[in-house]
Amino acid sequence: MEHSHKDIYVIQNVHLALDILFLLEKKPHTIEKLQEELRISKPKLQKLLNFLHEKEWISYDEENNLYRLGIKNFELGMAYLNHLDIKKVSKPILDEIARKVRENVYLTTRVAYEVLYIERSEVDRNVKILSRYGRVLPLYASASGKIYLAHFDKRELEDYFRTIKWIKHTPNTKFPHELMDELEKIKKEGYATNLEEYEEEVVSSAVPVHDYAGNVKYTITVVAPSYRMKKEDLLKILAVNMKNSTLNFLKVVEKYT
Structure with missing residues (x-):
């Protein structure tokens, strides 16, 4: 089946639009960096970016001149995740931890x-978050x-700290140099905690779930009010409950990654 010149033009633009999204999935880019990666003219690239921005597939950070993934990717991702077996098979494990x-x-x-919370097991208590x-x-x-x-390589971390917009969400939000010191400890010990660093009066702990190649594919995290869960309680949860459950979850993940 032969394609007309118009068909070929459309197909090429679809490929380019997808390439843009794949690049932005890795990290935000300036238009100059996108042009360098894609090797196309700036007017043509700008036209594609304008279209993707209009349809909310990408967003534009004027302050830093960076293009990022837009909300439509999140909506599509959630629709996809609703059909993904990993949610179904992970639910009993999350329920087990929540029950304990x-x-x-x-x-x-x-x-x-960013971190996307794709499945849950939420408890019914008087004070909820x-x-x-x-x-x-x-x-x-x-x-x-x-x-x-903690599992980014050196170059990925450098790109990350260079491109993100750092916001002091609470008085406890870590500065980059503080976080760098913590990341080495996290990778070594195999868990992370968050002590009111995003929301005041909310704490959390998390452990990694690796795929068959050793990459961190998911995490399991417990989130609680700080008055009910002190740091020592978070560490106890990690040691006794979450790590054991994660070992069981690894077998499940290998089937779906």
């Missing part, structure tokens, strides 16, 4: 430079995010 610790437990994955299911949080200010960062 009596706090909310989540499964997360990484989307570019805002559900994180379906939410996205920055890597630097969440226990799960620190797990992913």
Whole structure:
């Protein structure tokens, strides 16, 4: 079947649009960097970027002149995850942890430079925290995010710290140099904690779930009010409950990665 010149033009543009999204999935880019990677003219690239921005597939950070993934990717990702077996098979494990610790437990994955909470087991208690299911949080200010960062290589970390917009969410939010010191410890010990670094009066702990190649594919995280869960309690949960459950979860993940 032969394609007309118009068909070929459309197909080429679709390929280029997808290439843009794949590049932005790794990290935000300036238009100059995108042009360098894609090797196309700036007017043609700008036209594609304008279209993707209009349809909310990408967003533009005017302050830093950076293009990022847009909200449509999140919506499509959530639709995909709703059909993904990993959610179904992980639910009993999350339920088991939640039953033991009596706090909310989540499964997360990484989307570019953010953490996405894709499955949950939430408990019914008098004092509740805002559900994180379906939410996205920055890597630097969440226990799960620190797990992913701890497994970045040197170049990935340099790119990350150079491109993100750092926000002091609470008085406890770590500065980059403080976080760098913590990341080495996290990778060595195999867990991360977050002590009111994104939301005041909310703490969390997380452990990694690796795929068959040793990459961090998911994390399991417990989120609780700080008055109910002190640092020593978080560490106890990690040691007794979460790590054991994660070992069981590894066998499940290998089937779906």
